[in-house]
Every structure is written in C-alpha cells, then in structure tokens.
C-alpha cells in the first residue's frame with residue numbers, strides 16, 4: 001500500500017532521523033520545479049548523497065555509474081524526485097543496496113529474485129508513468145529491455161504535490177499525459193485486469209479527461225497527477241498491452257517520446273480488441289469518452305492527440321516505409337503482446353503501422 005501525501009512540506013518530517021539518498025532530475029530543472037525549495041533544503045539539511053539523472057530511456061550502465069556513488073551505510077531511505085526514469089532508478093538502486101549487490105548487472109540474470117528493504121519516497125514531477133504506484137522498473141542492456149519486478153519494489157510513500165508540475169514544459173507534460181491515458185485504457189482491456197485494476201483504470205481515465213478540460217492550472221495539474229498515479233495503480237495489477245509493446249522500438253529507434261509512441265497505435269489496437277468482443281470493457285470506455293461506437297472512440301483518441309499538436313502519422317516522426325518490417329518484428333514482447341486480448345502477430349502490426357504512415 002502506497003501512503004499518499006499532497007504537500008511536499010511534509011518531507012522534513014518524513015526524513016526525521018534518517019540518512020536519505022536523493023535521486024533527482026538535474027539541478028537546474030529541480031530548482032525550477034521545487035516549490036519553496038523544500039527538496040533542496042532537505043538535501044542540504046540532511047547532508048545527503050545527491051545523484052541526478054537527465055536521460056529518458058535507462059541503460060544499465062547509467063544506473064551502474066550512479067550506483068557506484070552510493071554508500072549503503074548512508075542510505076536508510078531513498079527519495080526520488082523526477083519522472084518515471086528517476087523513480088525507476090531509485091527502485092533499482094534500492095534493490096541493489098538492500099542486497100549489497102556488487103553490480104546492477106547482477107539483477108538482470110534474476111530480475112524478480114531480489115527483495116527491496118530500503119523505504120522509498122517518490123515525488124513525481126511528470127503526469128505520465130505512474131511509476132510511484134508500481135512494483136517494477138525498466139532498464140535496458142545490450143538492446144534488450146528488462147523489467148525488474150518484486151512486490152517489495154513498490155514505493156512506500158508518494159507525495160503528489162501538483163506544484164512540482166508547474167514548470168514542466170507543456171509539450172513534455174502532454175506527452176506524459178498520453179502515456180498515463182494509454183496505460184489506463186489498455187489496463188481496462190488487458191487480459192491481466194481484474195475488478196480492482198479496472199476500478200483504478202476507470203478512475204484514472206475520468207481524472208485525466210477532467211484534467212484536460214480543466215480551466216485553472218491547479219485543477220488541471222491535480223487531476224492529471226491523480227490520473228497518472230491511478231493509471232500506475234491499474235497497470236501495477238493488469239500490466240500494459242500491445243500499444244506499449246509496439247512503442248518500444250518506436251522510442252528506441254526513432255526517439256519518439258514514450259507517451260506519443262504508445263498513442264500512435266492505440267486507436268488501431270482499440271479496433272482490434274473491439275473485434276474480439278469485449279462488450280463490457282468497451283461499454284466502460286465508451287461511457288467514459290461519451291461515444292457510442294468504436295469509430296467515434298478512435299476519433300476521440302485522435303482528437304486528443306491532435307489537440308496537443310502531435311502528429312498521428314509515423315512519417316512525421318522520422319519513420320520510413322522501409323523501417324516498418326523491423327519495427328513489427330520487434331513489437332512482440334512477452335508480458336505485453338500476450339496480455340493483449342486480440343492476438344497480435346508481426347503481420348498484423350505491420351498492417352497497422354502501414355495504416356498510420
């Protein structure tokens with residue numbers, strides 16, 4: 001169970017008597033995002049080791065480089081302040097410190113085999129991954145994606161303080177919103193979903209749509225942040241599906257931001273899943289989006305993306321016709337493709353990719 005707080009002012013109290021390790025976004029970005037300097041003050045006051053990271057994908061070598069700077073005896077608690085990647089680093093380093101692992105690579109042989117014993121406080125600064133609510137973290141090694149997972153990796157505390165989102169550039173915020181929205185939608189139809197995950201996912205979609213329509217910054221950011229957290233709670237149970245599986249080569253090969261990469265194929269995946277007859281799941285989705293047909297649902301998804309100024313055409317993101325076969329071949333990943341209700345083959349993915357060129 002994640003304990004939630006909504007005001008970062010609680011941080012000094014949570015860190016009382018602790019020797020924290022801080023993992024954050026880079027200094028200047030942190031300074032802009034940090035309301036009242038509460039994070040910077042806590043780092044200074046506790047004399048904590050402070051690591052920062054700027055990347056979005058996460059090569060294992062980068063985590064190893066950060067891990068080398070950690071002194072396990074000065075790490076009674078980890079505070080992560082940043083987006084999904086920073087939070088994932090905190091989770092992975094937490095496991096490595098707990099088990100006094102010599103190297104992060106040790107985790108890759110047995111990604112589900114290590115218990116985390118270091119408490120973690122997450123302060124998300126985007127409204128995307130919901131990583132503050134999940135028990136897994138993603139890392140890349142040798143071009144392969146590893147999901148490191150253990151129930152003990154779910155952070156104990158999340159501080160959802162909307163003021164951390166104010167300085168986030170609109171384009172980045174929107175891309176992260178698409179990630180959270182896609183996660184929640186995919187969670188509703190995922191094979192791995194259950195009543196609890198669907199409840200979280202429905203609440204997540206509702207909160208995100210409210211956020212997109214909100215008229216004040218505070219209302220918008222609070223709703224988007226809550227929606228992101230709830231989408232994390234949903235996929236913590238259900239996992240994601242084919243739209244996420246196809247997104248990985250799009251991001252790895254062409255640098256398409258994760259949320260956009262996911263959303264590009266979401267309308268097509270929705271249609272495939274609708275065809276296998278998940279009436280109850282699509283009834284939930286249609287009600288949430290106030291539509292009454294799959295084509296109207298797809299149009300709503302495309303409108304949301306277009307309203308943010310993002311192209312829904314792969315060719316606008318640097319993808320050429322000759323790239324499609326390789327993307328399709330890399331799109332079938334265990335845990336996501338087979339969590340998709342409609343069977344997804346490379347041929348089907350290729351057809352879908354061609355339709356959005």
Ligand SMILES: [Fe+2]
Pocket residue numbers: 129179180183244258262
């Ligand atoms: Fe995602």
